[in-house]
Amino acid sequence: MNIGDAAKASGVSAKMIRYYESTGLIPAAGRTGSGYRVYTDTEVQMLRFIRRSRDLGFPVEKIEELLALWRDRSRHSADVKRLALDQIDGLKRKISEMQAMMDSLQHLADACCGDHRPECPILADLGNGPNPAHGPLRTGSSGLPRAKPGHLLATD
Amino acid sequence: MNIGDAAKASGVSAKMIRYYESTGLIPAAGRTGSGYRVYTDTEVQMLRFIRRSRDLGFPVEKIEELLALWRDRSRHSADVKRLALDQIDGLKRKISEMQAMMDSLQHLADACCGDHRPECPILADLGNGPNPAHGPLRTGSSGLPRAKPGHLLATD
DNA sequence: TATGGGGCTTCCCATCGTTGTAAGGTCAAG
């Protein structure tokens, strides 16, 4: 099985398979005489494991732990569950942060009549610094850690 | 006003102020004879505008448009509102994707007794490829675009 | 006036997961 077939079978792109190998997330695949990587069904299964873990939002770092537990026949299911619960907590936090953003924006959008005139409470709020319109005074640093590029979800 | 003072006053780090200048999001600041950047209150206000926009999750690309509208006294509030509504839609989509992840994970975690034994439905699900346990067959490519690093929220 | 400390400058690197591209080798079918 060449890398392309393994990619199709696992849902992980050939590019990413090589990347995962380079970072040590997966062991180096076997090679043909001419240098092509070769994959067994077992390895494809591991790739599918990774793929599904990513679909659930786990960062690669955590997937490493999940894989270790997967391979460990004397694991404690409590350790797996803890990883899952941690991930759930992380998702919860991100969701509530985004929900807060959305609520603020919705509030502002509701107040904007959205016509040909230039008056706009959205811009007014953005320009007025720490949002005095509908909340307690937030002098300088809001509670929300501002948006960061940290690993998350597809936008497009 | 030096860059450090502008940073404190706006909530945007000096590092990011220079970055925004380098990308053209903000115009180049004035300089003292010895090369120090100098900021006026107007510029600090613009930085606060940016900061607040980032807090609402707008990508820098959209902030550029928001700033243009902010400066344009003959703008149509409809254009601002459209940007806000687009942003709301984006947040909604990301939230529902994360919510779906969370629900799947919660479902799996509920089924895991989380004790010293190795049996674990979470790992079983991850290993069994396209989740046959609680959903229609998803052969190969799930509907969800898998996790991507695209700009989003803080994790830590 | 000398010295020290803190702020400023530019430049480069790292993050995280993924995609794109370029330059080349390999394989199988025609």
Added chain:
DNA sequence: CTTGACCTTACAACGATGGGAAGCCCCATA
């Protein structure tokens, strides 16, 4: 033997941010 689809490596880019080094500037205090 040619063609095209595949593989290989290596590098850069994305988004927004943080970190650090090397060197200059400004002010206050001894």
